[in-house]
Amino acid sequence: MNRSPTDADPLAPLIASVIRADVRAQSAYHVPDAAGMVKLDAMENPYTLPPALRQQLSLRLAEVELNRYPVPSYGALKQAICREQQVPQGYDVLLGNGSDELISIISTACAGEGRKVLAPEPGFVMYAVSARLAGLDYVGVPLRPDFTLDLPAMLAALEQHRPAVTYLAYPNNPTGTLFDAQEVLQIVAAAAPFGIVVVDEAYGPFSPHSLMDELPRFNNLVLMRTVSKLGLAGLRLGYMSAAPALLREFDKVRPPYNINVLTEAAALFMLEHLDVLQAQAAELRAARTGLSARLAGLPGVDVFPSAANFVLIRVPDADKVFAALAARKVLVKNAGRMHGLLQNCLRITVGAEHENAQLLAALAEALQVSSSAPN
Ligand SMILES: *Cc1c(COP(=O)(O)O)cnc(C)c1O
Numbered sequence: 592m593n594r595s596p597t598d599a600d601p602l603a604p605l606i607a608s609v610i611r612a613d614v615r616a617q618s619a620y621h622v623p624d625a626a627g628m629v630k631l632d633a634m635e636n637p638y639t640l641p642p643a644l645r646q647q648l649s650l651r652l653a654e655v656e657l658n659r660y661p662v663p664s665y666g667a668l669k670q671a672i673c674r675e676q677q678v679p680q681g682y683d684v685l686l687g688n689g690s691d692e693l694i695s696i697i698s699t700a701c702a703g704e705g706r707k708v709l710a711p712e713p714g715f716v717m718y719a720v721s722a723r724l725a726g727l728d729y730v731g732v733p734l735r736p737d738f739t740l741d742l743p744a745m746l747a748a749l750e751q752h753r754p755a756v757t758y759l760a761y762p763n764n765p766t767g768t769l770f771d772a773q774e775v776l777q778i779v780a781a782a783a784p785f786g787i788v789v790v791d792e793a794y795g796p797f798s799p800h801s802l803m804d805e806l807p808r809f810n811n812l813v814l815m816r817t818v819s820k821l822g823l824a825g826l827r828l829g830y831m832s833a834a835p836a837l838l839r840e841f842d843k844v845r846p847p848y849n850i851n852v853l854t855e856a857a858a859l860f861m862l863e864h865l866d867v868l869q870a871q872a873a874e875l876r877a878a879r880t881g882l883s884a885r886l887a888g889l890p891g892v893d894v895f896p897s898a899a900n901f902v903l904i905r906v907p908d909a910d911k912v913f914a915a916l917a918a919r920k921v922l923v924k925n926a927g928r929m930h931g932l933l934q935n936c937l938r939i940t941v942g943a944e945h946e947n948a949q950l951l952a953a954l955a956e957a958l959q960v961s962s963s964a965p966n
Contacts, residue, residue, distance in 0.1 A: 613723065620720075628922040629946050634764070634794075634901050636822035637943040638871045648860050655856045663847040668855050671862040672830055676816065679806050682832050685842055688849050690793060690817040690829030691717055697789065697813075698725035700844045701755045709754035711740060713765055713930035715791065718758040730754065736932060738766040738895060738903075742774045746781055753785040760791040762798050765926050765938045767897030769798055776802075779809050787837070789813040794899035796821045796872040797879070803832070810834045820900055822868045823861060826854050875900050879941045885951050886939075891958055901940045908961050909935040915957030921950050 606615065623632065640648070669684050678684060687693035698708070698721045708722035712731035719729040732748045735741050749757065757778065762769045779788040788811060790802050795816055803814055817829040828850065832838065861868065883902050887894040893905040906912045909927035916923055924938040939950060 623922065625922050628917075628920050629942065629949050630922050631940040631942050631946065631950060632922045632924045632938075633824075634820050634899070634940050635824050636820070636868075636871055636875070636900070637946060638822065638874075640867065644864060644867060648857060651860050652853060652856055655852050657852065659852070661848050661850060661852050661855060665850055665855060668850070668859055668862075669830075671859055673832075675862050675865055676830075677801075677803055678832050679804065681835070682806055683835060683838055684830040684832045685838050685845060686850050687829040687831070687845070688854075689819065689827040690791065690815050690831070691721075692827075692849060693815055693829050693831050694718065694721045695725070696841055696844045697756060697787075698722050698727060700841050701787075702726050703755075707752050707754040708756045708758070709748060709752055710758040711745065711763070713738075713926075713933050714758065715760050715764050715793075716929075722756075727755070733932060734763075734766070734768075738763070738768045738932070740770045740774050740778075742777065745778055749778065749781050749786075754782070755786045757782050757786060757788045758791060759788060760793065761802060762794045762898040764793065764899065765901075765903060765924070765929065765933070765936075767794075767895060767899045767901060767903050769800065769898035772800060772802065776805060776809075779805075779812050783809065783811045787811045787813050787833075789815055789831075791815045793817050793820055796869070797876055797900045798898040800898075806832060806834075810837070813837070818858065818861070822871055823858070826857055826861075828854055828858050872900075875941050878944065878947060882939075882941055882947050882951075885947075886954070889951075889955060889958060891962070892954075901938050903933075903936055903938050905934075905936050906958065906961075907935065909937055911961035912954070912957045913937060915960045916950075916953050919953035919956065921953045923950070 665686055669686065672684050687696060694717050702725040707728045707730055708718060709730045709732065710718045711734050722729045730748060730752050732744050733741065759770065759775055761775060775790065782788050790812065792801060792814065795801055806812055806814055813831055813833040815831040818826060879897060879902065883894050886892055886902060886904055891907045895903045909925055913925040926933045926936045926938045
């Protein structure tokens with residue numbers, strides 16, 4: 592149905608009386624139209640599955656009984672994840688419809704008068720969005736200008752705010768930084784008397800290091816991952832692990848049938864063929880090295896180190912370069928206005944070889960256009 596803006600007016604009183612003021616003031620999560628573009632804005636794996644595997648998967652999915660509800664314990668899938676993802680002995684996982692849902696579950700379970708959520712900034716925006724929707728106060732602590740953790744500032748903020756939840760993306764989005772592991776663990780230890788620390792390893796497949804093994808050492812550590820960046824973003828499946836007693840509390844908040852039967856079946860199938868996705872991740876890690884070096888060779892481009900499947904760069908004028916790239920049918924993320932520390936930064940997903948080549952050619956042109964064009 593098409594509504595012109597004036598059609599909405601009769602609804603205004605109803606909306607004002609029903610919808611929360613803070614929700615009305617918010618703008619919806621914006622996803623740009625990528626039709627016809629080289630899509631390097633959303634950290635997707637550019638590769639599809641080999642045809643033979645797709646065939647097998649389709650047969651598997653055809654067997655799924657769509658008339659039945661899922662069995663809400665998801666035992667087989669959880670066991671496969673625990674086995675394939677090195678979850679420590681005696682530890683279980685909780686599944687979410689993407690890690691976005693896990694973040695909502697954490698917010699709902701922890702919300703309360705005066706409760707706070709803390710995270711370094713710039714970071715993943717859903718931590719703050721989800722916290723505020725649940726009625727939690729959100730505290731952002733700036734990273735250093737090189738996007739490493741400001742440990743003294745983090746420890747001081749923990750002391751001052753005593754947040755129920757602290758988020759650390761490891762590696763971090765949108766910077767690609769892999770924080771120092773000892774500093775992360777110091778933060779976990781410092782928060783132990785009053786709060787949990789969620790280590791978000793969404794980019795784990797591209798990182799040289801994981802904190803999964805640390806789970807048994809810290810009762811307040813929550814380890815969160817997703818299959819999205821590994822190559823299954825469309826499935827919508829995230830999981831988290833923590834001390835069993837803590838995980839059971841979060842499970843009470845989870846909608847009972849939150850993982851649909853098609854996702855469950857497809858994820859089980861892909862866990863049997865994890866080597867395919869892991870090989871793709873290895874290719875992307877190698878491509879990241881090549882792309883970073885070529886980006887650094889372009890005049891006026893600063894490249895930040897990345898342990899993820901994207902690279903953050905700084906250019907002289909991000910708005911102009913972004914527009915010139917879009918005009919050349921290359922879509923990246925203009926991060927320049929997301930945070931003060933990200934001025935003139937663009938976030939570029941590592942793509943397939945031909946996509947990276949297209950990006951590099953377009954970027955070389957875009958930098959020239961943007962430096963010569965009048966303001
Ligand atoms: C992409 C991303 C997620 C979201 O993952 P989904 O499982 O697709 O919801 C979570 N955390 C970080 C840091 C991300 O960049």
